[in-house]
Amino acid sequence: MIDMKMFENMKPAIDEKQFKTMVDAGVKQAEESVSVTKDNIDAVVQAQSVLVKNAEALTKSLVTFQKKAIDASIENIKALSGIKDVTEAVEIQSKFARERFDASVEEANKISELTTKATDEAAKPIKARVEVAMQKAQALQKEATSKVNGAAKAA
Numbered sequence: 218m219i220d221m222k223m224f225e226n227m228k229p230a231i232d233e234k235q236f237k238t239m240v241d242a243g244v245k246q247a248e249e250s251v252s253v254t255k256d257n258i259d260a261v262v263q264a265q266s267v268l269v270k271n272a273e274a275l276t277k278s279l280v281t282f283q284k285k286a287i288d289a290s291i292e293n294i295k296a297l298s299g300i301k302d303v304t305e306a307v308e309i310q311s312k313f314a315r316e317r318f319d320a321s322v323e324e325a326n327k328i329s330e331l332t333t334k335a336t337d338e339a340a341k342p343i344k345a346r347v348e349v350a351m352q353k354a355q356a357l358q359k360e361a362t363s364k365v366n367g368a369a370k371a372a
Contacts, residue, residue: 253349253350256346256349257346259342260342260343260345260346261342261343263342264339264340264341264342264343265339267335267338267339268335268339271331271332271334271335271338271339272335274331275328275331275332275335278324278327278328278331279324279328282320282324285320286317286320289313289316289317289320290313293309293310293313296309296313297309297310
């Protein structure tokens with residue numbers, strides 16, 4: 218059997234005030250963590266919204282490009298159906314190939330611009346959250362360094 222008398226004169230490691238301070242600090246940290254997580258989720262949602270909007274623009278552009286390509290092919294077939302000799306066929310087909318190549322290069326540039334714009338816009342809210350996190354990390358580092366230096370001076 219344990220002799221409980223040996224525990225009678227023991228004092229708690231911390232008093233009630235210290236315990237409340239620790240609990241309050243823990244609650245504050247939890248609230249800050251929830252706030253940061255919410256802000257991070259909001260940033261991701263904003264980024265996704267930007268990407269969806271730009272995906273719609275990209276899809277519209279591609280559909281328009283394909284419609285123009287089909288229309289150009291139909292016109293080319295009509296032009297080829299009325300040829301009188303091989304030279305005329307080569308001229309018509311060469312013109313068609315050149316126009317389709319130029320249109321394809323133009324569309325590729327447009328797609329590149331759209332995707333670059335989408336990426337840049339989507340990255341903005343994420344980048345902002347990273348900057349906030351870096352600022353908080355730097356502030357915590359300064360605070361920790363200050364406490365360590367203060368404890369070293371006190372010793």
